[in-house]
Amino acid sequence: MKFRIKRVSEVIKRELGEIIPKEVSFEAKLVTIQHVDLTPDLKQCHVYVSAIGTKEEQQAAIAALVAHRKELQHALSRRVVIKYTPHLNFQLDDSIVRGNRVIDILQQLETDMPPQQDEESDEQR
Numbered sequence: 001m002k003f004r005i006k007r008v009s010e011v012i013k014r015e016l017g018e019i020i021p022k023e024v025s026f027e028a029k030l031v032t033i034q035h036v037d038l039t040p041d042l043k044q045c046h047v048y049v050s051a052i053g054t055k056e057e058q059q060a061a062i063a064a065l066v067a068h069r070k071e072l073q074h075a076l077s078r079r080v081v082i083k084y085t086p087h088l089n090f091q092l093d094d095s096i097v098r099g100n101r102v103i104d105i106l107q108q109l110e111t112d113m114p115p116q117q118d119e120e121s122d123e124q125r
Contacts, residue, residue, distance in 0.1 A: 005042070008080075009038050009045075012036050012038070012045060013035070015076055015080055016036070016047060016088075017033050019075045019079070026061045027053065028051040028052060030050075031049060031052075032049070032050050032051075033047060033049060033050075034049065035048040035093065039086075042082060042083070042084055042086055043086055045089065046089045047090050048092075049062065049091070050092075050094075050096055066090055069088050072088060073085055073086075076088075
């Protein structure tokens with residue numbers, strides 16, 4: 001059963017990725033579906049969306065998706081045939097921003113650390 005949920009999640013992610021640009025327009029530069037989580041009964045679907053832009057543009061993108069939820073569910077029901085069309089819940093995914101922040105911190109630590117001397121060259125002397 002777990003594999004079925006994964007397969008259906010991937011199909012929903014792919015189809016929403018095609019439906020959303022046709023149905024909804026955004027102020028943000030780029031809006032993508034990062035991850036789709038389905039409940040085991042396939043009735044609830046949490047869609048994690050990444051939006052590149054300012055905080056206001058990101059919030060506006062989520063608000064636009066929530067406003068068009070019924071149309072998106074209807075279009076999804078025509079493309080994906082399952083017993084129940086899941087209720088879509090859109091959430092902003094900030095994992096990319098957090099990942100970039102971690103990379104920046106790691107790079108800053110590398111530049112702040114003193115260069116390590118080669119232990120082999122010290123042992124040879």
